[in-house]
Amino acid sequence: MSRERYSIVEYLPGESGHSCGYCRSKSSSYSNWIWAKIMTVDDYQALIDRSWRRCGVYCYKPIMTTTCCPMYTIKCAVKDFRVSKSQKKILKRFHNFLAYGVENKNIKRSLLNKTEFVQSVDLPEHISKEDSKTNSFEAAQLKFDTVDSNKISQLKSDDLKKVEIANKVSKMEVPASVQSKGGKSHQMKAKYLRIERKKQKLRNQGLSEKEIEERMLAKKKKCIIKTLEDYLNETQPKNPAHKLEIRLVLVNSPEFDRTYKETASLFEKYQTGVHKEHPEKCNVSVFDDFLVSSPLEPEQFYGSYHQQYWLDGKLIAVGVVDILPKCVSSVYFLYDPEYLWLSLGTYGALREIEFVRKLTSQHPSIEYYYMGYYIHSCVKMKYKAAFRPSYLLCPEVYTWHPIQSCLPKLDKSKYSRLNEDPSAKDENASIAVGEVSVVYNNYVMPFSGYCKLAKCRQEEIRNVEKYASLVGSVCAGRMYLDRP
Incomplete structure (x- = not known):
């Protein structure tokens, strides 16, 4: 037991x-x-x-x-x-x-x-x-x-393959939102260009804009997202x-x-x-x-x-x-x-x-x-x-x-x-001060009972009230506050 x-x-x-x-x-x-x-x-x-x-x-x-x-x-x-x-x-x-x-x-x-x-x-x-x-x-x-x-599957992406870039694609206009200066903006510009190259390749195959969007969305959903465990257990x-x-x-x-x-x-x-x-x-x-x-x-x-x-x-x-x-x-x-x-x-x-x-x-x-x-x-x-x-x-x-x-x-x-x-x-606000659980001389009792035995001063009562408000009603009633 x-x-x-x-x-x-x-x-x-x-x-x-x-x-x-x-x-x-x-x-x-x-x-x-x-x-x-x-x-x-x-x-x-x-x-x-x-x-x-x-x-x-x-x-x-x-x-x-x-x-x-x-x-x-x-x-x-x-x-x-x-x-x-x-x-x-x-x-x-x-x-x-x-x-x-x-x-x-x-x-x-x-x-x-x-x-x-x-x-x-x-x-x-x-x-x-x-x-x-x-x-x-x-x-x-x-x-x-x-x-x-542990062995994990290797992430493969078309981004890793070499692709031929048509002249007209390399000279395409880039929206003003990604033309600003700075390293982060440069990355945005490069990402935008990669996406446009993929779209252009699909256009050359005769796909409509709607078909292109649907295909790219489906491919995006299939991308493998590595978990924390994948990174921690990377193959050595x-x-x-x-x-x-x-x-x-x-x-x-x-x-x-x-x-x-x-x-x-x-x-x-x-x-x-x-x-x-x-x-x-x-x-x-x-x-x-x-x-x-x-x-x-x-x-x-x-x-x-x-x-x-x-x-x-x-x-x-x-x-x-x-x-x-x-x-x-x-x-x-x-x-x-x-x-x-x-x-x-x-x-x-x-x-x-x-x-x-x-x-x-x-x-x-x-x-x-x-x-x-x-x-x-x-x-x-x-x-x-x-x-x-x-x-x-x-x-x-x-x-x-x-x-x-x-x-x-x-x-x-x-x-x-x-x-x-x-x-x-x-x-979980504080409970009435008299209901706070205390331990006194190895006996568990409510604070109201302790006050009858020990004749509490006002300062002690205020301290117990403060304690109850800080720990909340659940802990104030469940934990035993030690009294000297």
Whole structure:
């Protein structure tokens, strides 16, 4: 018989500004915090759908109207995900490196100031790291397929064939809309000319304009669209230059312990080399607090994991993820700066999307990949907007909206209510303060009962009211708020 699962949290009042890891301001970042001493995956799922995120065993929610860099929760619908042009280039570059050992030294230089950024590790001063607890547990390792290259069909196109161009076709007039200067316009012009050459060839065969359009439309529908999996499993030569292996390791499992030193060392190398952190801010203690400690109780296959990337037996990257009932949530991604030119931040996100799609096939409720926060004012966050279709969470009513419709609003103001319906309200608003569930002296009771025993002060009542409004009615009634 399985034991009852529950969450115990402590609200940490205080809204003083602290340093921002995004704009580097010293005191303009504002968030609300709770200490999650133990938490179920269902409760954490409910919290991240209200803009909360975890940092070790702490969970924080930005004060959106006050903080310097408003953070919007972003998620990607993995079932409908399509690889963008820039992402295809990254995947092809990585494939060429694995297959043939091709390295692009020029890309290394250009990426030095365009590092993909995930999140900051700073905690506000009023939260003591000494209070952080590592919730260790024994659990079986969840195995993940290593990278094997599968044969895929080769895309063939008439564009690859040499064609004779009649003089009158080469001299055809190009519409003014594609005559403007610039590289992109040049590509449009070339594409337009290719299409016209194909049409002219069909005209020479005696086809009418209607027949030409129908034939070209039918051919377009037959074109093979390569999926993310096609790019990731691109056929490799018999003896590739490098071998990549991906392992999914449950935090605090025996396999995790065996690779602990390599991961901690990589964390320090990443923080100092990429984010220019002082070594004292990324030592083993910080690594434990930030990327090892987790309040989530493993249940079935849910929980906190490290997805490790091993290149020829060397650990080059680690993605920290939480597997939850409705999503896989990205916590952090770190990599060896030596491989900066491979755009491992984007590559890792694509690998995690592939992983979510595998989970979805077996567990349909897991539909989304949560990428943490999207900060429109942070240039290093822009790459997250390229993962489509993606949605941003409205900070007022907690509804999801396509990122395409949100970006114009954020161009005008860094803070915006994303839900355009003025009558829309938070459906998970706070409950009456007396109904908040608390735990006191190992007894679970409503806050109203606790007040009779402990004679609450008005300040404590106000803090509990604030807590309930932040976590919402479901979590306020289901999680146990720890009382001293």
